[in-house]
Amino acid sequence: MDFEDTLWTVLGAGLVLLMLVDVFRTLLYPHGSGPVGRAIVRGFWLASRKLRGRGSFIAAPLAMAAVIGAWAALAAIGWALLYLPHLPSGFVHAAGVPQRGDFAEALYISLVTLSTVGFGEIVPAHPLLRLVVALQAVTGFGLLTATVTWILQTYPALNRRRALAHQLNLFREAAGPAGVLSLDPRHAAGLLESMAGNVASVSIDLLAFHETYYFREVEKRGSLPATVAYAQELASEAQRSASPELQFAGRMLHAALDGLADVLRGKFGHPGTTSSDVFDSYELHHRHRRRGEPDAN
Known part of the structure; x- marks a missing residue:
């Protein structure tokens, strides 16, 4: 050779x-x-x-x-x-x-x-060439299987993110201007704890399937970048409540949101010293709000 x-x-x-x-x-x-x-x-x-x-x-x-x-x-x-x-x-x-x-x-x-x-x-x-050809055939079959699996894993992660955005919008419409304080504290605490778990799932999805970050939603209602700021409002309202259960749920949701902000900051380069700053950048990058435009929430 x-x-x-x-x-x-x-x-x-x-x-x-x-x-x-x-x-x-x-x-x-x-x-x-x-x-x-x-x-x-x-x-x-x-x-x-x-x-x-x-x-x-x-x-x-x-x-x-x-x-x-x-x-x-x-x-x-x-x-x-x-x-x-x-x-x-x-x-x-x-x-x-x-x-x-x-x-x-x-x-x-x-x-x-x-x-x-x-x-x-x-x-x-040649025997060595036969081995190389067989190895390529196995790799080709594996590549086909892997890419199909990749696609099948990506879209459930996207659906979990959309579901969280819809959940936040439904909560905002049902609770009205009074927010979480208009509900029975125990019931509200259960809802916020469920939201915290969903936020944590989205954080894990962004770490495991980084490509899902780059999917933009056609409808603002199903876009987490456009609704995540409302989750922060709920967490803050809950922590100001007199109910210990609701205060705990608020702290839990706030911690989950801080974890999401850390992923967006560390994995995708969003600037900001606070979670609110990171989420503002997240919304701007996904074009649901222009720079300098006030938050519609």
Whole structure:
């Protein structure tokens, strides 16, 4: 194997390794995200902030599709570069199939193997190449399964966030201007404790599925960035209550909101020394309020 063949082999192995690391950190590492996926999602997010209308709301789903496409491209090109130095002598071609040794042929073999189609008209001859081809087929099946699992895990996390936003809006409409103090203290305490648990679940979702942060809601009613400030109002009102149960529930909700603010500050770079400042930045970034505009709550 000459220098050029060694170069293609090293480059191909590097691309495959980059794909595997990115998939592992995005799908299997609980609080991480791969460098490729993170760059793509953030790129789509920054581009969507310059858009108007519904285009900004489909940026996150498109970013997820782009990440999956990038993983497939890294895998296909990486293995193609591994096969390239061994074409055509390292493979057995069926009768009538032209023997070529260019990158297009290597990419074709790689794509057929990655998709587990396996037409069989071009098969490896060397035992080591057979092992590499089999490994790629297993990886291709695993990549398909992993991406489907990723999508299936993402949307339940989004639904939990939307459900919390709807819960806060329903509470605001039902309680009226008097807020939590208009309710029976024990009943109100139970509701606030439930909200605190839901806020904690959203914090965990943002840590485990960072891409869910970049989904914008079409309707303000289902947007947590637009309603989380009201949860702070409820926590403050509850702590001013004379009821010990309601005071405890208020402290519990306040602690859960501080935890959410810490995630938004540390994971997504929202500035602010207080939770209120972080939530203001969160709302501004999701375009439910413009800078300098008063809070509608």
